[in-house]
Amino acid sequence: MGETGWSPAFTFTVRTSADAVFLDTLAITDDLGPSGLGENTPAPAEDVAANAYKDTFLPGDPIQLYIYYTNEYPTNKQIDFEWLVTDPAGRVVPEMSETAVDTSNNANNSFYWHRAYAIPDDSIRGTYTFTGKITFEGMTTTQSQTFTVTGSTAVEVHDAFSTTSLGVASVDGGPGVPEASTPSDVISKTTPTYNAGDNIRLYIDAYNDVSANTAATFNWEVLDPEGRHVPQLEWGGILSTAVGHTWWSLPATIPSNMGTGDYIFTGSITYGGNTTSQTQTFHVNGVAAPANDNWANRITIGAVPYSNTQDTWTATSEVDDPGSSCGGTNSNSVWYRYTPASNGLLEVDASGSNFPVEIGIWTGGSLAGLTQVACNNEQDLASGKVMVENIPVTSGTTYYIELTDVGTPGGGKLNLNVNFVSSTSLTNDTIFNAATITNNITINNAGANTSQDVRAASASAEDLPLDACSRSAGRNTVWYKYTTTLPGELLLDTSGSDYDTMISVWSGTPGGSLTAIGCNDDIGGNPWDVDSSLTVYLDASITYYIQIAQFNGVDQNTNSLSTDGVGSKPPVSAEFNGGTLDLFSKFNPAPLLDLPVDGLYTSDTTPDLSVKSSPVPGGAVTYHFQVDDSSDFSSTLVEAPNVATTSYTLTAGEALQSGVYYWRASAKDGSANYSAWSAPRALYITSLISPVNNFVTSNTKPTFTWGATPGALEYNLQVDETPDFSSALEIDRYQTSGTSFAPTTALVPGDHYWRLRVRTGGAWTNVPFTPAWKFTILQALVAPVLDTPANAASMIDRTPSFAWFSVPAGNTYNIQIDTDATFGTPDVNFNTLTGNPISYQQPTDLSDGTYSWRVRAINLLGELGPWSLTRTFTIDNVPSDAPLLNLPVNNGFTSLAKPTFSVFAVTGPLPTASSGYGTIYQPGQDPVRISIWYHNHQLYVE
The missing domain is CATH 2.60.40.1930 (Macroglobulin (MG2) domain)
Incomplete structure (x- = not known):
C-alpha cells in the first residue's frame, strides 16, 4: 500500500502542571480596601490593563499594590506570593515588602491579590520599583511596575x-x-x-x-x-x-x-x-570600656592621697546600679574602693574633669545591696570644685566610690583625687583639750607660730551653744587657749585661709559658763570676704579660749593653723574648703592701771592718774595718758604723752567739768615702740558732796550739800525714787545762794537718787544735770516678837534653842539671857551673824534655875532697835523621890501579854534612878524579866 498524504496540521501546547498558575499583570492604586483578599474577575475599578492607575505619591501617602494572576489548575494547591519594593538607590524598602502563602485559591479562575501600605515618611525622592512574584510548583513568574515619590517641600x-x-x-x-x-x-x-x-x-x-x-x-x-x-x-x-x-x-x-x-x-x-x-x-x-567599668572590677585605692585620670567615654551603666539619691543618670560609671585603717574623714574630689561628674560613696557586699553614704553632683560656681568631703568613715569598712556623668550619657576625662584624714591625729577638737598658743609678751613682738591639720574636726564635743557671731557656727571647730600675765590686745587674723573662717574668743570655765569676749566672721563686715580678723582686749592673769569654726557649720577640709604671719589668700568659695587655715596671732601688752579705780565718783576736777606696772622689761621710758568724754577716744580732751613717771595729775587748764570721762594709758620703750592701750576706765566728775553715792542712812531728812560753782546764778536740786527721774519728783528745788539744802518733809524709806545742775547764765535750756547719786533710807527698827520657848517654860535641856520673828531693816540681832531680870550683867549677850537670822542655839550648858531673855534688831548701820518683851524659862534637873512599885508584884505570874505597870505616888527627891525589877511568867512562854526606873520626871519600863 502506498504512502498517503499528510493530514492537516494541528497545533497544541505541552504544559506542565507548574504552568497552570502564572502572573498576569500588576496594578498600583491608593485604594486602601482590605488587604490580602483574593477578588474574582471582573477586575477592580482601576484599569489594570493600562498598568497605571496612580503612579505619583508623597511620603506618608496610602498605596495599594496588586498582583493579578490566573489559576488553570483543576484543584486547589499552595501558591507563594512576594511583594518587593526598591528605592531609587536599589535598596529594599522593608515597609512595603513582604511574602505570603495562599492554599485556598479557586481552581480554574483569575484573582487579584493586594497589600495596603503607606509611603514611609523618610522616603527619598525618585522612582521606586514594585516587583510582584508568584511561585507555583517550583516555577516563578514576575512582573514589575514603577511609581514615583515626590517631596513634600521644595x-x-x-x-x-x-x-x-x-x-x-x-x-x-x-x-x-x-x-x-x-x-x-x-x-x-x-x-x-x-x-x-x-x-x-x-x-x-x-x-x-x-x-x-x-x-x-x-x-x-x-x-x-x-x-x-x-x-x-x-x-x-x-x-x-x-x-x-x-x-x-x-x-x-x-x-x-x-x-x-x-x-x-x-x-x-x-x-x-x-x-x-x-x-x-x-x-x-572602637575603644573597649574601662577596666573598672563594673562594680566587680573596681580599682583598689591603697595609699592616700591618691590621684588618677581616666577616660570614661566608653564606660557603661550596669543593670543593677543602685542609683544615686542625688538624682543623676548614673551613666558612664566607673568604680573604686577604699578601706581606711583607722576612723577618720574621707574626701573625694573630681574637680578638673571635663564633664559634669556625680560622686557617690557606698557600703555593702554586692552591687544590688549597696547603701549610699554620701553623694554630690553640684559644681561650685566660684571654685569650680566637685567633691564630697569630711565623710566620717570607720576603720576596716570598705567604701565604694562611683563616679558617673550627671546628665545625658557622655563621660569624658575624669580627674580623681582621694584623701583621708585620720581622726587620731586631732587632739584639740574640744575646748577641754585646747592647744596652747605661746606669745612673747614684750612690745613689738613678732608673734608665735604653730601649724596643725584640722580636717578631722568634728561637731563640738563640748556640746555648747557657742555662736558669738550668731551665724550658726559651733560645728567643725578646733580650740586654742592663751593665758595672759599682763593686760593687752590679742590680734587674730585668718587671711590666707582657703575656707570661710570664724574666730571667737571666750573666757570662763570649760564645761561650765563661758562668756564671749569677741567674734568676727568677715573682715570689715564684708560678707563676700571669707577671711576673719579680730582684736580683743584681754585682762591680766586669765586663760582665754579661742575657737576656730567654719562659717555656717559647713564641714572643713584640710586646715592648718599658722600664727607666725599673714599669708596671701587664694580665691575660695564659702561652701567648699581648700585645706589650710592660716592664723596670725600677736599679743601686745598694756600697762596695768592703778588709780582712780574704774567707775569712781569724785569732785576732784584735776584727778591724779597712775599706772601700777609696765609691759616694758626694766620699766617703760615714758607713758602716754589720755582722757576723753567718749569711750572710743575719738576727740581726746587731755593728751599727756612722754610722761616720765607712772602718774600724771591734770593741770588747772585741763580741769574737768561735771560729767562722765574715760582715761587710759600706754607705755613706750627705748626704741619708741608703743604698747597697746590699757582698757579704759570710767571716771565720774561731780559737784555733789553728800549724801555720797550709795550712802545708807536712817535719817529721813538728810542734808544735801554740793560744791560751789564759780559764776553760779542758780542751783537746781532734784530727788526722785527712780534712777531716770521719771516718777513724780520728791524734791525739785531752785536756789540762788548756798550750797546745801535740808528738807523739812521726811523722805520715805527706800532707794532715792539726787542730782544737781547749775545755771551760770541765760535760761535753763540744755543745762545738764550731774550724774545721779544713789542713797538709801532705812526703815525704822521695831521690837522683835519672840517665838520659842514660851514664857515661863520649864525644861531640863541645858542648851535650849531660841527663835523670834524678823523685823524690817533688821540685819543682825542681839540676844541677851540672864538670871537677873534687869540684865545688869547678862549671862549671854550675843550678836547673830548677818543675813537676818531669827534663831539662836545656846552652845554651852546653863545651870538649873530661872532665866529671862530678850532680843533686839540691828540695821546695816549698826544702829540698835528697841528690845522685845522679856520672857522667862526654868531649867530643872534635880531628881525626885524614888517611886514605890505597885503592879505587877515582884516575881508575880500573869497570862497577859500586855500587863499594866503602876507605881505609888511619891513626893520629895529621888535618891536613886532605879527602883526595882521583876519577872513575868506566861504559860508556854519563856519568863520575861522587867526593870522599872524613874529619871527626869519620866517612868521607864524595860
Missing part, C-alpha cells in the same frame, strides 16, 4: 549615607563643595564598618525642586550606642543648594576614644518650615 533630603571617600575638602570645618554625582563607592544603604580614628565623609543627598539655587538649613547629627551626641561628627548651618540633586558631605574623623557599637547618622534639611531627614547606621570598632 528642598528636601533625598538620602543620607557615609563613606571613607574624602572627596572635596571641608570649608571652615563644615561641608565641602557640593558634588554633582553620587560617589562611586556608595552602592547601598547597608551598615558600613569603620575603626576609631578613621577619616569618613557623611553625605546628605539634597534635592532642590525650586527653579534656582535655594538656601536651606542643613544639619548633620550622630548618636553613639548610648544615645549621646558625637560633636566631632556633627555640623549645622545654612547652605545654598542647586536645582536637582546635589551631594553635600561633611568630612570628619571618628574620635579615637569612641566605643565599639552602632552609630546613627541623621541628615536633615529644613526649608519653608518643613524638615525632612534620612538616617544611616554605621558600625565602629
